Amino acid sequence: MEFTNVNLKVENRVAYVTINHPPANALNGATFSGLNDCLDYMVSQDEIKAIVITGEGKFFIAGADIKEFHQAFGNAEKGRELAEVGQRVFDRMEHFPKPIIAAINGACLGGGFELALGCHMRIAAEKAMLGLPELKLGLIPGFAGTQRLARIIPKSKALELLLTSQFITGKEAEALGIVNYAVPLEEVLPRAKQLAESIAQEKGMPSITAVLHAVNKGLDMTLEEGQALEAEWFGKMFCTEDAKEGVTAFLEKRNAEFKDR
Missing domain, CATH: 3.90.226.10 (2-enoyl-CoA Hydratase; Chain A, domain 1)
Structure with a gap:
């Protein structure tokens, strides 16, 4: 391009x-x-x-x-x-x-x-x-x-x-x-x-995007509102393949292989 x-x-x-x-x-x-x-x-x-x-x-x-x-x-x-x-x-x-x-x-x-x-x-x-x-x-x-x-x-x-x-x-x-x-x-x-x-190369895209969003939006909120936003995104991560892979890899004592999903 x-x-x-x-x-x-x-x-x-x-x-x-x-x-x-x-x-x-x-x-x-x-x-x-x-x-x-x-x-x-x-x-x-x-x-x-x-x-x-x-x-x-x-x-x-x-x-x-x-x-x-x-x-x-x-x-x-x-x-x-x-x-x-x-x-x-x-x-x-x-x-x-x-x-x-x-x-x-x-x-x-x-x-x-x-x-x-x-x-x-x-x-x-x-x-x-x-x-x-x-x-x-x-x-x-x-x-x-x-x-x-x-x-x-x-x-x-x-x-x-x-x-x-x-x-x-x-x-x-x-x-x-x-x-x-x-x-x-x-x-x-x-x-x-x-x-x-x-x-x-070491992190999954869903969690990368979630951190960027939580920090940027949270700075315009009260601490309480920011914490609620963080909790919302934390919950969303449990619906991603990457979170399942990351936790499983930790328990199995191996490196995670994220798919950005």
Whole structure:
């Protein structure tokens, strides 16, 4: 399959998505369309159980394509529409039924940082630069950066990063809890691959999807409501072939062979 500004490769039940829009992989309308089409494809393929997304070359994603912003000057409605395009795609990623891991191999700025925040997990090069510099342009983040960052780290630290347009390294992002791991550049993709394959090859799809749904929906609920949601999904697992196989394998002291059913 071919997608605009997006390359796709599938190995060992993991999809590797690469944003390929030289020179800096900037996000524009065509790239958002290509990424959304790629999501359509991946959700329909039972072979794919986990996803790794990265950038071509030395950049992850250096931000949005600023050239497209000129058309919105003086038109608040047009500006809102530009923001909503990115928000829809990143919201879809956050609620995707298969885990998405960002492999941050280089500069991860503006819209690129917001894309990474929309992923379920993040691995970054130790020296990669991450940040939201929109205020330097007289703008604010438009692809949910103000919303997701403050849900991942303390509000006061999120506001500091937003209001100062400060860049941080992958190592600093790890310390803040923004990324799961910060590793040397050459280890970014191998670590992402290891994480993705540990999910795709060792876990069943029904329970993977159930965890993603319970966590994402539960965060918008009270603790009591979230617990009820978890109990509901826990019960549903008892009707899957994978749960029967997993429990049986445990009792028989062997590795489970899940069928994703």
